[in-house]
Amino acid sequence: MKTSKTVLISGGGIAGPVLAHWLRRRGFEPTVVERAPAPRAGGQAVDVRGVALDVMARTGLLDRARAVRTRMRGMSVLDPHGNEVHRSTEATFSSGRLDSEDIEVLREDLVRMAYEHTRADVEYVFGDGLTALEEDEAGVRADFAHGPSRRFDLVVGADGLHSTVRRLAFGPEERYAHHLGSYLSVFGTDNFLALEDWQVWLRDGDAGFGIMPVRDNTELRIAFGFESAPLAPASRTGDALRRTVVARLGALGWEGARLAEAAREAPDFYCDAMAQIRMDGWSRGRVTLLGDAGYCPSPLSGQGTSLALVGAYVLAESLALHDGDHLAAYASYEERMRPFAELNQALAxxxxxxxxxxxxxxxxxxxIRLDG
Structure with a gap:
């Protein structure tokens, strides 16, 4: 069997660049394609926990991540009218115990540092995306929305909950996505509450939000969630979701009106369903899935980033161990990762x-153990 060396990775977030780093270290030739024109900004603070910290250390990113980690003093929980009903200086809902070795980092910071760490020796193609995959005995032809078609030995989908690679290789998302009964919106605004390293959380009925100061307390990052059955396709467009979030926030008390206005104006507005991806198998032929594309645990688990980091390391290690024999490597990758992924999905x-x-x-x- 011809040794597989060229690897197309769809997705330039966290999993894709970390996988590219480890593949490059092991003699492969990775190419990362990302639909966005540059590394994506915005998003919530994400947790890096447990064995994922070891992956960060081995990758050479842990010290940088620790330097920009969030450093909260605690949190307040408010009633629907803005009255404090609970406070903690030991833990926050977003990151857990404040004295933990685990770290919380803004997603955009982690994306940027993973890209900067790999851009010198990894090919990146920004502003493009896959439209078709055609596999034969010798490899996979990848068709792109803008660039010319190219051939690769292997293809990895590290392109998130709504993975294009998964759709092209495995079929419609509806077969694998399991809605968890709510939606999450994340956006930024000025720190009009003058919060200083202190989070605020409020819940009113079936909706609620958390507010976190970031960037040396100059900005706020708001995470707003609301319970809902799956929305109709017409209501899942960016503009429609923004209108829904603005209306739901505006109906809340305390600072709901100002938060609604911030959501209306935010250039980094994001909203999506809380869902998990559950599949009987993560690989088909020369194509495999990594992170949220194959086993999204949802932000409710707090473990999406850690799964992505560990999965990237294990996949690269499996490919190197089996000298590019993709069938054996993919089987080994899934055998090691599936119990870890399912246990973390259960947290949600x-x-x-x-x-x-x-x-x-x-x-x-x-x-999971990284060695063994």
Whole structure:
């Protein structure tokens, strides 16, 4: 069998560049294609926990990530009228215990540093995306929306919940996506609340939000969630989702009106369903899936980034161990990762409406060994 060396990675977020780093270290030739014109900005703060910290250290990113981690002093929980009903200086809902070795980092910071760490020796193609994949005995022809078709030995979908690679290779998203009963919106605005390293959380009925100061307390990052059955396709467009979020926020008390206006104007507005991807197999032929594309746990688990980091490391290690024999490598990758992925997915549904227990998180975040 011809040794597979050229690897197309669809998705330039976190999983894609980290996989590219490790593939390059092991003698492969990765190419990362990203639909956005540059590394994506915006998004929530993400957690890097347990064994994923080891991946960050081995990749050479942990010190940089620690330098820009969030450093909260605590949080307040408010009633629908803005009155404080609980406060903690030991933990926050977004990151867990403040004295933990785990770290919380803005997603955009982690995306940027992963790109900067790899751009010198990895080919990046921004502003383009896949439109078709055609596999034969010798490799895979990839067709692009803008650039010419190219051939690769292997293809990896690291392109998120709504993965194009998964759709092209495995079929419609509806076969694999499991809605978890809510939607999440994230956007930024000025720190009009003058919060200083302190989070604020409020829930009113079936909706609620968390507010976190970032960038040395000059900005706020708002995470707004609301319960809902899957919305109709016409209501899932960017403009329609923004209108829904603005209306739902505006109906809340306390600072709901100002938060609604911030959502209306935010250039980094994001909203999507809370959903998990569950598949019987992550690989088909020369194509495999990584991170959210294959086993999205949803932000409710707090473990999407950690799964992406660990999955990237394990996949690259499996390909190197099997000298590019993709069938053996993909089988090994899935055998090692699936129990870890499923245990972390379970965190999202353990305690509906609230976080999983500390014990469950501790068990799940360390439930795989990098060596062995």
């Amino acid at each position: 549904t353990e305690n509906p409406g609230g976080p999983a227990s500390e014990e469950s998180v501790e068990r799940a975040k360390n439930a």
